[in-house]
Every structure is written in C-alpha cells, then in structure tokens.
Amino acid sequence: MTSTVPRVGVVTFPGSLDDRDARRAVDQMGGEAVSLWHADRDLRGVDAVVLPGGFSYGDYLRCGAIARFAPVMEQVVSFAERGGPLLGICNGFQVLCEAGLLPGAMIRNHSLRFICRDVWLRVETAQSCITGGLTPGETIEIPIKHGEGQWIATPEQLVDVERDGLVVFRYASRTGIVDDDHNPNGATNNVAGIRNAAGNVVGLMPHPEHAVDPDVGPTGGQPLFASLLHAAMAGAAG
Amino acid sequence: MTTFTFEVLVTLKEGLSDPQGKAVESALPSLGWTNVRHVRVGKHIKLDVEADDEAGALDQVRGMAVRLLSNPVIEDYQVLEVAPR
C-alpha cells in the first residue's frame, strides 16, 4: 500500500478518550488519520499506529490490563515486530507495557491524585519514531493528565533500560534540569517515555496530541508527530 | 511491646454495583473463561502494629479499619491476624 500521505491508524478501545484528539493532531500535522476499532483484526493497511489516551475498560483492574487482550492487539503486535512505528500515549503507553512491548509498568502518582498540568520534557534520544528530528538535551512543553503515571520497573529492567538508552523523555525543568522538583508523578529516574531497542515502539505519559494547536495549548507535540509521520512515510516507501 | 501483623479486607457492601468486578467478569470470556461469576474486587491491606498484647492490637486495627481504611457507608471490612513468622 503506497500513499503520498502517511496513513496513521488510531485505535479506539471502549473507554478511549483522546482518540479523536490524536486523529485531529495527525491530520493537522499533514497525515491521514484512520480509525481502528478494538474488535477488528484489521489495521486497514496503515503506515503507523497510535494507541490513544483514555481509560480503556475504565482502567478498573489495572491501566491497560484488559485492552491489551483486544482482538486488534494481535495485529498491532505483529505490526510492531515487523518494525512498524507504534506510539502509545498515556493509556496507550500502559497498554504497551501490559502487552510486554515496553519494559516496566505504571502505578498511581505518588500524590495519589490525578494531575492535569503542562510539563517540560528533556529529550534523551533521537533514536525513536517520535524524536527523529530532535536533539538530545533539548526540552519541549507538553501537558500531562493522568492518575497512574508513575513508571516503575524491576531493578534488572531498570539497568537494561538505562544501559541501552531506552529512555526517550524525562520530566525536567524548562532548562533541562532533571530532579524531584520536576517529577510530577514520582516516576523512577523521571521517566516520562521509553522506547523498545529498535526505536519503532514508543510509549509516553504526556499528551503530544494536546500540544499541536497553539490556540488550545503548548506546541511541544508538533515535532513528535512530524517525526512519527516521517517514520510512517519511510515505512510506507520501504 | 510486640509486633503483630494483620490483614484487613475491605469489600463493597452487597447490593452495591461493583464496576471493577463487572469489568473483570466481562473480560474473562474473551480469554476463554466463560465459567466465572460474581467477581467482586476489594482492597487488601497488610500492616504491622506495635502493641502490648494481641487483643489490644486487634482493637486498634479494628479502629483503623472503621475510621480510615474503609468507608462504612459503602464498604464492609474484615480483620485477620497473620500467624507471627
């Protein structure tokens, strides 16, 4: 399937909330958003996949625990194994961890409260499908909104993640200082987003889809979607 | 002073709907388990209390269960002592 405009599938699970917002962001950034339904086993030939934010199945048991078994996920997993760009935002990140595509897990924010706030992220690597155009060390502003965003991992996982440079973003100050004062949810090592070894699978708690339109928020999400569309293009071409 | 370990189970009162339980129950069939009913999800709290004797400790844990660990309006609780290791 070749197209001049990269086609990005956005999966809607029961309880997905930011699926419309993710589709809008893809379109605004020049891609073509394609709705994917949790119960379909078909990715409709998309060039990249986004698992959006929300509360899939209410997140009552554990965030993402149930969504990960949705029929569409089999296709998503093999799409990722074939190297396809796969982005999990907030609840989508939690689904990727539950599905074992990314290391670690999310528990409740250390404040035990939901937090909706614009935060600064320090880019840790350009080796990922959403940081292609960025330089490690630079900071971007993007909102967070979650109650269970505290990323944790087993000691072994943590060693690997840091050794292999799998951290994509850390919560930081505007100037890139990473410390407890700039860690909104208590995440281990201020981790806000991580990738798999190949870099085609990325999950992050902040919401880049809410940081594209300057009329309603910051614009730190623009380069991330630009990068994702670029990766999708490459996949589509190659 | 001795240390006693207790477990407190906090469960929704019968008759109240349990969204968590419902979510689990409706997820199980797609994993191949169609034979599960009446799923109820509650809290399990484990803690150590310093006290002179077991009875006193138990009393205190009951107090915590009522005042902090559960909301008697919607939840029941149950205190179990864990055999000392």
Add this chain to the structure above:
Amino acid sequence: MTTFTFEVLVTLKEGLSDPQGKAVESALPSLGWTNVRHVRVGKHIKLDVEADDEAGALDQVRGMAVRLLSNPVIEDYQVLEVAPR
C-alpha cells in the same frame, strides 16, 4: 459441574514502593496511631468458578491470576479457596 469460590490476593512485589501504603501510614499518626509500620495496599478479588473438580478450578484461577488479575512484572498473587458454604 460444581461452583467453587476463590479469593485472589494481588500485592505489589516487596521492594517496590507502594504509594497507597505510604499514604495510609502517614495518615495514621494524625488519628493517634503512631505504632503502625509496613503498610501495603493490594487487591482482593473474590469469584465463583464452575468446574468439574477443585483441582481443575484452582488451575483455572491461577491462570486468570497470571494472565489478567496481576501484572507479574510488579505484582505477586496468592490464590485461596473459600470453604464452600
């Protein structure tokens, strides 16, 4: 087919910090309990399973605990059978 009732306890692995447990622990002193330590908050799941025999039922519940009810990366689980009423 018989109905067996089980309880599944899901708890955060030792060594992982437990924000809920910490919150409880730090709330207790203001209520007058300064003698409580090691508070851990987990889930308590109760369910009924239809199966031919107890062993088979237990097996299935273990399966549910691993695949759905707990996240092995961060949680341990424990399955208890409830004596039939």
Add this chain to the structure above:
Amino acid sequence: MSPEDHPLHRQLGLTDDELVKIEATLGRTPNRNELAMYSVMWSEHCSYKSSKIHLRTLPTDGPAVLVGPGQDAGAVDVGDGIAVVFKIESHSHPSAIEPYQGAATGVGGIVRDIVAMGARPVALLDPLLFGPLTEERNRWLLAGVVGGIGGYGNCIGVPTVGGEIRFADAHTANPTVDVMCVGVADAADLITSQARSAQQGSLMVLYGASTGRDGIGGVSVLASATLDDGAEGARPSVQIGDPFAEKLLIEASLELIAAGSLEGLQDLGGAGITCAVSESAARAGMGASLDLDAVPLREPGMEPFEILTSESQERMLAIVHPSKLGEVRAVCDRWGLTTAVIAELTQERGLTVRSGGTVVADVPASSLADDGPVYDRPLTPPARELANGEDPTFAPFDKELTGVVMTVLTAPNVASKRWAFEQYDRLVQGNTVAGPDSDAAVVRVAGTLKGLALSTDSKSRFGRLDPFSGAVHAVAESARNVAVTGAVPLAVTNCLNFGNPERPEVMWQLTESIRGIREACLAFDTPVTGGNVSLYNESGDSAIWPTPVIGMLGLLDDYRLRVPSSFPRPGLAIYIVGETFAELGGSEFAESVLGVVAGKPPALDLSKERALHRFLAAAARGTVTASAHDCGDGGLVIALLEAAIGGGHGFAVALAGDLPSHVALFSESASRAVLSVDPADEDALVGLAAEHGVPIARLGETGGPRALVEGLLDVPVAELRDAWENAIPRLLGET
C-alpha cells in the same frame, strides 16, 4: 412506633393530604407499589412542589432560546444551526454521606441529562461550598468531592473547565455540591418533547447498566429529608458510579441520535424507571404498559416497588419505533450495552405495570409526571436586627496594610483553587481555549470559530445579609466573568440551594433570591433556560446560607479574540473601569480581617452593569484590551494581584480619590474590572468607555518583578504567587 401513627404513606414521605389526592385520582386506595411510585414522583426533588409557583416568575424566553425550563436541559441557538444545551444540578445530600461517590454520581446524572437532549457533552463546571478547612471532616469532604468529580469526569472524556470553591461555617453540616454540564448539538438533532413524536405501539428500550437495589428511594430519602443522624438510614441509598459504563452510554446514544433511530430519549435519574416511563408517556400524551419481568436485574428477588424506584446509575430509556429496534440493538451491542424492551406506548393514558403476568400498579401516567402537589408555603422575613449588625465599612481601621493584603489573598475563598482543578482533565476533546484559571472558561465549538464562555458564581455571603441582593450579585458576577473574556452573556441556568422550605424564613430567602435572579436576568436579557432546586440543606437548626448558584453561558463569535484575565506582558497601561464606593458590607475583607459577615452588600445598578458588559465586548471585538479581570472577592487589590500572578508580571499603580486606603483596596463595589492595554490603544479604550458611559481611570503600568501600590503595598510577585497558590494545600496540611 405502631403502624397507626406511622402509616406507609407517611413513612414514604407522603402527607395525608397528598394521600387523599392520590385516592381521588385513582378512585380507590393505592397499593404499595403505587404509593412508592407517587412518593418518589411527588417528592420535593422530582415535583418541585415548594418552588414551582415561584420558579414560574423567572424570565424564560428570548430570541435565542430553543428549549426553556421543564426538559432535561435548556438549549439556546448560537447560530449556524448549532444548539448549546446546558444545565446545572445539585448532588449535595449524597455527597455529605459519601463525598467521592456522591459527587461522581452527580456528574453522571447531569451528563445524562445533556445526552438525553441529543447533545454531546463538551464541558463540566463544578461550584462547591464547604465548611472551613480547619475541621477534619470538611477536609475529608473537599478531598472526596473533588476526587469524585475528577474520577468520574476524567473517565468519560468531558473536560472540567471551571467552577468555584467557597467556604462558610453554615456549610459544615451540609456541603453544597453542584455540577453544570454543557453540550453541543446540531439544532436539527435536538431531542425535545415536540421534536420527534412518539406513537402508539412505540417501544421503550432500557439500555445500559442493570437495575439493582442501590438507590432505592434515594430521592425521597436523600433529597427530601434533612440529614441529621438520619444519615444512618440514608446510607444504603448511596451509589457507586461507573464512568466507563457512562462513556459507553454517551457514545451509543449519540450514534443512535445521529442515525435517526430514536423517537425519544430519557435519562434515568431520580425516581428511576417510574419517572422515565411516566414522563415519556405523558409527554407523548399517551400511556404505557410496563413489564417489570423484562428489566435486567443485578440481584435476584427484587420486588416490583424496588425495580420501579431503583436509581441504579448509567441507564437510559429510548423510545423506538418497532421497525428500528434492530438498529438500536445493533448499536448497543457494538458498545457492549445490554438492551431490553420494557414497555410500549398505549393510547389509554394509564401506566399499567405488570410483574409475573399480573398487574401490580395501574395509574394515570400524567398524574405522576404532571399533577404533583404544588404548595404556596408561608414566608416571613427574619427580624432585621438578627441579620446585619454593624456595617464594617465604617469600622475604624489602621493596621499595616501589607499583612492585611496577605491575609485576604490567602483567605480560602480568594486563594488559588489549583489544588482542586489540577485534578480535573480540562484538555480532553481539544477545545479548551481557557480553563479553570480564568474568570470564565472558554470552550470553542469544534469546526467553528465560536467560543462558549462559561462561568458559575454564587454570592452567599451577600445572600446571607440580603438574599435578593445576593442573587442579583451572583447573576451580575457570572455575566461579568463571561463579559471580561469579550463574550456576550446569552442565557442562564441556576441551582437554588436552600434549607427547609417548611420554615417561613427559608421560603422568604428562596423567593427573594428568585426575585433577584429575575430582575438581573431581565436587565441583562439572559433568560433562564433551566436549573435545579436543592432544599432541606440543614441539620438541626443550622441551615446553609441562601445560595443560588448561577451558571452563565456567553458567546464569542471568534474565540481567537478572547481576552485573557492576566497581564500578558510588561509595558501596558492599567485601567480600572467602574466606580469604587465605600462598600465593605459582606466583603472578604470584613470576614477574613475583621471576622464579621455583616453590613449592607454593595449597591448594584443593573443598567451600569449592563453598560460594562457591552463596553467589554466592544473593546474585545476591537482588540483594544490586552487583559481584563473582574473585581470580585477582595476588591480592586485582589484583582490586580491575580492579574499579576497569572501573567507573571508586576505592576506599579497609584490610587486616586479620598476613600480610606483599606476601603479603596478592599471595597467590593460592583460593576468593575481591571484592564491592561497597549499604550497605542489607550485613546481608543478611553473613547469606547465614554461611548458606553462607563467610568474609566488610569491606575499605572505593568512591568517589573514587584506588585507596587504607591504608599500602600510593595511585594515581589513571586512571593504573592507562593502565598496564593499554597494557601489551600497548607490548610490541607500538604506543604
């Protein structure tokens, strides 16, 4: 107690007269089920029996009004075939018992009202009043209520964009928890009783959650009885919200509406199935035959009266033509919702209820829905001297003012509510132009340039001193909050929170407040399209202050022209519009510094207020103003400080006039706002003010790191922000 002194009808909250009326309607004595149905439908909560005759005096129509009071929610036309549906509701009584679930299910209820009109919910606002945070129970209530609003709202994908939090002793026993929801619909898709005409043989399809014993008689127990230690008995009626089920309900319902599969739609709230079925039938001018055996139950062995009155959450009732039943089932299945055909519309006006094949209730549908009792309860004003006392305006005062300013800035009513609104998702749906930290929230209508400006306001401190004045101020402030963004106030919803209407003084407060809303809404051309009444907010002899909460809807033709409330940059000129008089009666200064709630609330000239709104809209349209913030609690100085803190820019101003300094700083004279303006636009601004006959005066400039009021105040903005933003967390013992 023997059944003689406590016959069933009284236990169910029906008076002897009401029983007589029921017997007259039926021509026989009602059975248990029928009694239960009448008791819930004729409760204060469902029948508005104490307030009805007074609510009729509110102005309810105007060119833009599509749907006025009387339906699930009001609707106004904002142009281009777009309808805005909005309504406010109270869930105070349940929240006093279980704050998290009480508030959560309150959100669920008002959202279903909006959906039932055929609109997609696009915004939530949550005005809240509590007792002082110095008491542990009040802290518990605040944390629970805010948690519940976030827990539910965040999970259904509707942004919470505003509200307010106030504190007063009178709310210690009875917190006030109101929730406002705003929805957007294609005007053509609006579901009103007129819109789609249901017909004989049409089916009533119940979809969503199953029906359980929770919330049995919740309405009569929780909403029509005072909460003393009687709370004990009310407890089983508390319910657990399931926001996930609600989200599925919203999506399925909107899909059904868009597909034109429905003849009507009703949410299930107070009085459950009884209310939904009887109202739908009555609206269609028909009757219905209802089969309780068809209702999906959560628990075995439920009795007919339980099924009839259960208020289990997350259920909706669709009126469906038999030919469309398949479509409806398919959509609900797709969203994982169970459906059940529970009733059919009939030509005879009766509501016939069957269970196990036999008729268990048979009453005229309209007698439940429309013929409830209406009371003209006695009312008497309180003895004056009780009320006002010494007016603080004239109390001698010579304290050092910096500390006093800090006291007012950190007073719970004035302090930042960030602690609360950061727990709410204000971003989802991607249309939030301005959120909880501006005077009014601004939410754009997707696919257009239109912006909805939304504000909720209550002035119970003024209301305590003069209910009429308190209500007028509440409407004026909500309109002003909308106007400072540049929007034109369009229409009003309101929630009337009061004590026990059987006490003449409370009835007087209620009627005075309604009179105040009427006067103000007439003056502003903002019709009242709906609302809610919450009575019996008292325990023992402590009633809440008269608390009408106003929800204002304003419209911006182009959301990009929205005026922010904070100073956007240094080097701007600062002006005050409106006049400042010696008015400290009922002010924040009087309460938090002098420790009294006394005196005469500020005067309010409705025509001057209206002129201010027109001026602000014109200035915004001409892009003359750089920022505009209304002067509310704490007066001019607090308005200046909030604008400085929000923008991160200091200022230097001088106050002219011969008022005593503390009066000039803290007077709460109405109809004022603080503006900042680019020097290049000063003449234009002053010209516009003259045109609109609005007094305007230059105070100084923005810039620098300090907030400087010549001779009175000189403090770093950073210090002010820290004090303002940490005041609530400190009271909660978190910093």
